Amino acid sequence: MSVRWAKPIAVLTAIAVVASCTLPRTGPNKREIFAGSVQKEGDAFIVAVNDRVTRATAVVPALGFSDSFKNASQLTSDTIRPGDVLGLTVWENVDDGLLAGEATNSTILEEVQVDSAGFIFVPYAGRVRASGNTPNQLRETITTKLEDQTPDPQVQVRRLAGDGATVSLTGAVGGQGVYPIERPTRTLSSMLAKAGGVTITPEIAQVTVIRGSQQGQVWFQDLYDNPKLDISLRGGDRILVEEDTRSYTALGATNSQARVAFETQDLSALEALAQIGGLLSTSSDPTGVFIFRNEPAEIAGQVLGRTDLEGAQRMVYVLNLTEPNGLFVARDFVIRDEDTIYVTEAPYAQWTKAISLVAGGLTPIANVATISDSF
Template sequence: MNTKTSRWAKLLALCLAASIVSGCALPRSGPGKKEIFSGSVLEDGDAFVVSVNDRVTRATSVTPILGFSSDFLKAGLVGSDTIRPGDTLGLTVWENVDDGLLADQGQVATRLEEVQVDGSGFIFVPYAGRIKASGNTPERLRQIITEKLDAQTPDPQVLVTRLAGDGASVSVVGGVAEQGVFAIERPTRTLSAMIARAGGLTIPNEIAQINVVRGGAKSKVWFDDLYADPRLDIALRGGDKILIQEDTRAFSVLGATGTQNRVRFETQTLSAIEAIAQVGGLNSNLADPTGVFIFRNEPEAIARAVLGRNDLVGDQRLVYVLDLTEPTGMFEARDFAIRDDDTLYVTEAPFVQWQKTLSAITGTLNPLANYSTLAR
């Protein structure tokens, strides 16, 4: 009777073990290599699976290029006393005749106090008409008024002063020590000088982006590029909005790595090997170094270059494969660029599944062995 019970127990254990393995009931971190390759277009799937080599690395090496448009670059320096809409000006006109256009009888000077610059930037001066004041310095406006009056009164002399008004100013917000509205003064007429006026950055330089909004135009640059290329240190204009913020690009990491998370970029460019290092490297107890995958929706132009095909239309799903055990595998991973919204996935080594299978079988046999002991 005991022999029969033992035989039945072993048979039942083998059946349960086979059921576990055949039903793929073992826990794991994600799909295996074979399952990913089965999703290839060659296997009637919907993604192109591509092994990374030098040609693929060159075709996919696309990094974001930031820079100011020509309108920003061509803008010249403005004076710290530039007139703006809303300013209040004082005008004094001297005429070289006894009976002048503007002066009272017996007077040679005429004072026009509190001349308001309207919302469109204009002022009105008798006999000179409507004149554009905003954007000019008091000195330039003096020359314009003098030219207008010179045709009607001999050798007029004009003085223009700003009586009230804040002049040109910009707002600086984001990752700086002191946020606020700052006047454009002679030492702070350029972008870098204004950032210094705001106390400098409080975020890492490597991932700091400077956004400038001027009217309806927007442009941004990397902070490091601002000092590497003097042309990017643009002249400021009144009303500019300056926002300093961290780079928002990120990639997701899953599978047999040191962590599974969405990870922000820490540098302007990021290679696959740097991305793996950034998340703690491969899990030495689980990872398969021949199964490092990058999932990405690739733009049409790049997909055509990678696959050597001209019949592709629209974005394409591509899965790039890195084998770190190949002689050039580490070099390929070092040169392959990670991009925004990429998914980095590392498969588990085959022996890990065998270990889980054996553990499942051993765990299945133990309760049956107990049942056999009780039966005896």
């Protein structure tokens, strides 16, 4: 009997020796992570995630416009501003008028630009203030100035597109450029449509509007979900459309170890794991899914039930997917920008590696006798 069991015992001893050595692995195990907790004189708070923790940490950076943006009234296409371009037509009730030639009784003045002081020049009417007037008011003014020199003049004023009320669009839009604010394009969504819409995935498109020293930012989809965010535009507005830059890092026993961009506005831990291909069935430990994060003091205080914290706190959130509601908790836990998701290896993974080194790649081990017969 002693001879029979000598080889198996020797094999097990060798495996134990190898397992006690530092074998290749993807990172720290659960024991090593917990050793760095504040309770053990480490520098990180380690918290098991439950429903209360998910509610306290479900904070997503809010995007939106200030009241000054949302309360701005729509520009009317009737009000003339400096930089606008006008078109004038003057009819005269004589064969040989002041402006008209011999063969016609009308004169067309195209692209008359309103200068920076708000005036235009009209032959025989002189310098006329246009800014602040409607086309009809300007028509009456020009008519009054001309009727002393030609009988019964008829004047038409048309407001054309000009640089007095334009916005610039850059970034991920169909057509970058400078666009006039016209009757159909007075709001943000209509102006984006005029520019050909967004050229990136709408779910992760962010729209920034810069107005003077102020700026606001919204999700593209929110313009349609919340009409209050579809603000009225002002001349000089700069509109930038860009892709969401948020990301998280995935490490450990997962199908993909990389920096991963957000694919939706809100991302849960379960969705984040799905993005990287899920856990490895042969080596991942579903009880050891960790989220590393620098948490603001106010949120960390709510999670820990403390009021004495100052500054960002190192937090390590632990998900146990094997618990009865583990998947629900992972579905509700919100991942934020710059989070690190780390999945530990299952304990047997190191054991399997040790067996592979001793038994020449025989894994998993069926029984001790199998190994002993190979010697």
